[in-house]
Amino acid sequence: MATGHNAPQTRMLAHVVLVLLCAFALAPLYWMVTTSLKPLDEALQVPPTILPETASITTYIDIFLETMMARWILNSLFVATLSASGNVLFGALAGYALVRIRFRGRKVILMLVLASFMIPFEATFIANYVLINDLGWYNTYTALIVPWMAGAFAVFMFRQEFLGIPDDLFDSAYVDGSSEARAFWSIGLPLVRAAAVTVFLITFIWSWNALLWPLFVTADSELRVVQLGLVSFQTEGAVFVNMLMAAAVIGILPVGILFFIGQRFVIEGVTQGGIK
Amino acid sequence: MRVRTFRPKGMMLGALLLVLALVAAACGDDEPAATTAAPATTAAPATTAAPATTAAPATTEAMEEETETTEAAPATTEAMAEPTTTTLAELEPATIQFWHVYSGPLEEAMNELVARFEAKYPQIDVEAQFTGGYYPTGQKIAGAIEANDLPNLTVAFEDAAVNWGRAGVLLDLTDYVHDPVIGVDVADFLPVEMARNTYLSEGGRMLSFPWTVAIAVMFYNQDMLSGLGFDGPAETWDEFLAQCEVILNDLNKSCYSIQVDASMWNATGFTFGGFPTIDVEARATRYGEEPWTKALDLFATLIEEGYGFPTVGRADEATANLSDFASQQVAYIMTSSRWVPFVEEGVAGSFNWSVGAVPQEFEGADPVTVLFGPNAVAFNTTEAENLATWEFIKFLSSPESQAYWAETSGNLPSRLSVGDSVEYAAFLETSPPMAAAWEILPYALSELPMTDEGNLGPPPFSFRVLQQDVQAELLTGNMTREEAQRKLVEDGATLLGEYYSNLFGS
Numbered sequence: 001m002a003t004g005h006n007a008p009q010t011r012m013l014a015h016v017v018l019v020l021l022c023a024f025a026l027a028p029l030y031w032m033v034t035t036s037l038k039p040l041d042e043a044l045q046v047p048p049t050i051l052p053e054t055a056s057i058t059t060y061i062d063i064f065l066e067t068m069m070a071r072w073i074l075n076s077l078f079v080a081t082l083s084a085s086g087n088v089l090f091g092a093l094a095g096y097a098l099v100r101i102r103f104r105g106r107k108v109i110l111m112l113v114l115a116s117f118m119i120p121f122e123a124t125f126i127a128n129y130v131l132i133n134d135l136g137w138y139n140t141y142t143a144l145i146v147p148w149m150a151g152a153f154a155v156f157m158f159r160q161e162f163l164g165i166p167d168d169l170f171d172s173a174y175v176d177g178s179s180e181a182r183a184f185w186s187i188g189l190p191l192v193r194a195a196a197v198t199v200f201l202i203t204f205i206w207s208w209n210a211l212l213w214p215l216f217v218t219a220d221s222e223l224r225v226v227q228l229g230l231v232s233f234q235t236e237g238a239v240f241v242n243m244l245m246a247a248a249v250i251g252i253l254p255v256g257i258l259f260f261i262g263q264r265f266v267i268e269g270v271t272q273g274g275i276k
Numbered sequence: 277m278r279v280r281t282f283r284p285k286g287m288m289l290g291a292l293l294l295v296l297a298l299v300a301a302a303c304g305d306d307e308p309a310a311t312t313a314a315p316a317t318t319a320a321p322a323t324t325a326a327p328a329t330t331a332a333p334a335t336t337e338a339m340e341e342e343t344e345t346t347e348a349a350p351a352t353t354e355a356m357a358e359p360t361t362t363t364l365a366e367l368e369p370a371t372i373q374f375w376h377v378y379s380g381p382l383e384e385a386m387n388e389l390v391a392r393f394e395a396k397y398p399q400i401d402v403e404a405q406f407t408g409g410y411y412p413t414g415q416k417i418a419g420a421i422e423a424n425d426l427p428n429l430t431v432a433f434e435d436a437a438v439n440w441g442r443a444g445v446l447l448d449l450t451d452y453v454h455d456p457v458i459g460v461d462v463a464d465f466l467p468v469e470m471a472r473n474t475y476l477s478e479g480g481r482m483l484s485f486p487w488t489v490a491i492a493v494m495f496y497n498q499d500m501l502s503g504l505g506f507d508g509p510a511e512t513w514d515e516f517l518a519q520c521e522v523i524l525n526d527l528n529k530s531c532y533s534i535q536v537d538a539s540m541w542n543a544t545g546f547t548f549g550g551f552p553t554i555d556v557e558a559r560a561t562r563y564g565e566e567p568w569t570k571a572l573d574l575f576a577t578l579i580e581e582g583y584g585f586p587t588v589g590r591a592d593e594a595t596a597n598l599s600d601f602a603s604q605q606v607a608y609i610m611t612s613s614r615w616v617p618f619v620e621e622g623v624a625g626s627f628n629w630s631v632g633a634v635p636q637e638f639e640g641a642d643p644v645t646v647l648f649g650p651n652a653v654a655f656n657t658t659e660a661e662n663l664a665t666w667e668f669i670k671f672l673s674s675p676e677s678q679a680y681w682a683e684t685s686g687n688l689p690s691r692l693s694v695g696d697s698v699e700y701a702a703f704l705e706t707s708p709p710m711a712a713a714w715e716i717l718p719y720a721l722s723e724l725p726m727t728d729e730g731n732l733g734p735p736p737f738s739f740r741v742l743q744q745d746v747q748a749e750l751l752t753g754n755m756t757r758e759e760a761q762r763k764l765v766e767d768g769a770t771l772l773g774e775y776y777s778n779l780f781g782s
Contacts, residue, residue, distance in 0.1 A: 039624070040621050040622055040624070041602060041621070041622055041623065041624035041626065044595060044598060044599040044602045044603070044622045045599065045602070045603050046599045046600055046602075046603040046605050047603075125415065125419065126415075126418055126419040126422055127422075129416070129419035129420075129422070129423060130419060130422045130423040133419075133420075133423040133425050134423070138425075212408075212412060212415075215407060215408045215412050215416070216412075216415070216416050216419065219373075219403065219405045220405075221406075231379055231408060231409075232379035232380045232383065232406070233379075233380060234379075234594075235378065235379045235380040235381065235382050235383075238380075238381075238615070238617070238618035238621075239594050239595050239618075240380070241592070241595060
């Protein structure tokens with residue numbers, strides 16, 4: 001006879017609680033999707049309709065026909081991919097160097113990197129804006145990408161990962177005549193694959209969700225990203241809530257799919273990084 | 277453990293090459309901003325004039341009469357940049373940057389105005405850019421000031437104009453406005469608008485120019501009211517409470533969904549004579565005075581009797597009162613006249629509705645309400661750009677542009693002659709709610725402390741936050757009327773005392 005937490009009643013109760021929690025967590029998503037399928041008058045209805053009375057994808061069609069949403073999605077993909085790739089590359093290089101290479105000021109650099117992680121993004125806004133202007137990067141993809149190609153989070157994640165790799169693996173490579181670059185590329189990097197995927201996904205999502213920075217450093221509609229596009233549905237004197245929700249659905253799809261594919265690595269990477 | 281010493285070799289070289297490749301790839305469309313700001317110095321502001329109250333004109337005619345005699349105060353301090361009187365044919369080619377807050381359909385309407393301007397003045401190129409709401413735009417301008425790379429024009433409220441004026445980066449529009457060749461017909465603008473854009477705390481200069489206005493109005497459900505035997509919307513607050521009682525008893529509904537908003541709050545207080553809310557000389561609020569006691573009592577009664585409820589804290593707060601109205605949960609909402617087109621879409625013809633004046637304290641009183649809206653604010657750059665910018669401001673405020681903007685955006689014109697245009701009259705015939713708002717406009721008061729000559733010193737945004745915080749506490753029953761008044765008076769005095777000490781000196 002099953003007892004304790006294996007008892008059928010306990011398991012049933014646990015499942016009920018989990019289902020309720022899932023429903024609670026998914027409710028905003030459900031509301032977002034169903035609202036996007038309603039006409040404006042129904043979307044504003046109080047109390048809201050649970051299922052759309054007149055479900056239609058017209059809003060989605062309108063978004064693509066009447067706005068530059070397709071272009072903004074491509075822009076976001078381009079910017080987020082390069083930013084995330086940069087974080088993986090430079091984070092891995094920096095993390096490797098901080099663990100494997102002995103040089104003067106190594107600890108100070110690590111502390112500075114970690115300290116920079118604690119400075120609120122907003123506090124550096126104006127200084128970064130001035131720098132971008134001075135470099136002549138205003139209103140370019142460069143301004144959207146380059147400042148976010150390296151970050152303390154990636155450096156810290158990779159450093160933690162490299163700390164966990166036994167020295168013997170590298171030592172044997174050095175004995176075989178391997179260079180530092182070769183050791184990094186052939187031994188270090190494959191062993192921190194989970195961290196690399198985690199860093200890529202998380203920084204991709206950060207870049208994808210960025211709003212203020214793209215707003216600051218771009219001027220042309222052609223350079224806008226998805227999040228800026230969403231703002232355009234909330235204008236002075238009106239919030240087109242159905243269009244806003246449809247645009248939000250479109251906006252979260254790519255990042256949702258990406259996260260769904262890579263979630264195993266993210267959980268693994270974050271857990272491993274945290275216990276070093 | 278064997279740890280290697282630093283050996284830069286191929287790894288670093290490879291990384292460097294990769295960075296260069298990425299940067300080069302990303303730099304494909306480099307277009308550095310062309311404008312070079314050359315801000316002039318700003319003269320020290322003169323001391324403020326004594327505050328005085330302004331009564332709303334009794335009729336449109338009265339307002340027009342007043343218009344003829346009201347002139348914006350001349351500049352009393354050194355102008356930041358004086359215009360070179362010129363004819364339009366002499367305008368040099370220029371590119372002007374315009375940072376604005378209009379997105380979606382409003383951005384399209386603005387782009388149309390820009391296209392019309394560029395067609396009229398081919399030598400001037402306007403680069404209009406949506407820069408988010410007022411806060412992000414303000415942040416971006418703060419960065420642009422530091423970078424010495426300002427736009428030529430933006431839209432902003434009066435407190436921002438004062439701050440930028442003090443930073444010495446604004447284009448003083450006073451001389452442009454009154455220039456015999458390139459100036460404007462001041463008398464054609466709403467007097468309150470010209471006064472709102474004249475800064476007595478800054479020496480009477482025009483640091484901004486009227487652009488677009490909206491007023492607080494009551495949206496009402498015609499079908500619901502007529503179904504209960506009412507001829508129309510309530511004209512007084514007593515009548516309003518009586519209607520609410522019937523709606524509650526007969527339909528078991530609250531009659532009023534109350535938006536927590538400083539402008540709507542002021543509109544209610546102004547109907548009891550609570551204008552202005554600030555005594556600039558005393559650096560204090562007037563919330564302790566009788567008109568505001570009446571206004572706050574009204575709010576408390578609405579909640580206690582179940583006639584009204586606040587929308588604060590709801591997930592859909594931004595549109596909650598409209599949702600309540602469109603779903604016929606309430607008979608009334610008070611909000612900006614700018615929402616007329618949006619309400620049309622939200623209601624989608626499911627019932628008859630319109631717009632009326634905010635109920636007043638007494639029968640037969642003028643339909644007093646509040647007026648708000650951003651102004652055009654220009655930054656001082658080069659002489660050619662300054663002239664081009666002024667020409668663009670004039671174009672935006674021309675009767676034709678105002679009519680177009682009013683029809684497409686739901687805003688109201690700030691020029692009186694727009695009402696005479698055939699095009700706008702035809703539009704008003706198709707939109708009775710906008711026609712009603714246009715009728716009320718002459719009675720609207722600015723929320724700023726004002727005299728007929730200008731504003732006495734716009735309060736900071738934090739003052740609006742205080743108003744809204746207290747309003748929310750009162751409407752949710754967390755504060756009594758007495759507590760609300762006390763907090764407004766005490767916290768208001770601290771806040772305004774500090775702010776005006778910085779502005780005028782202690």
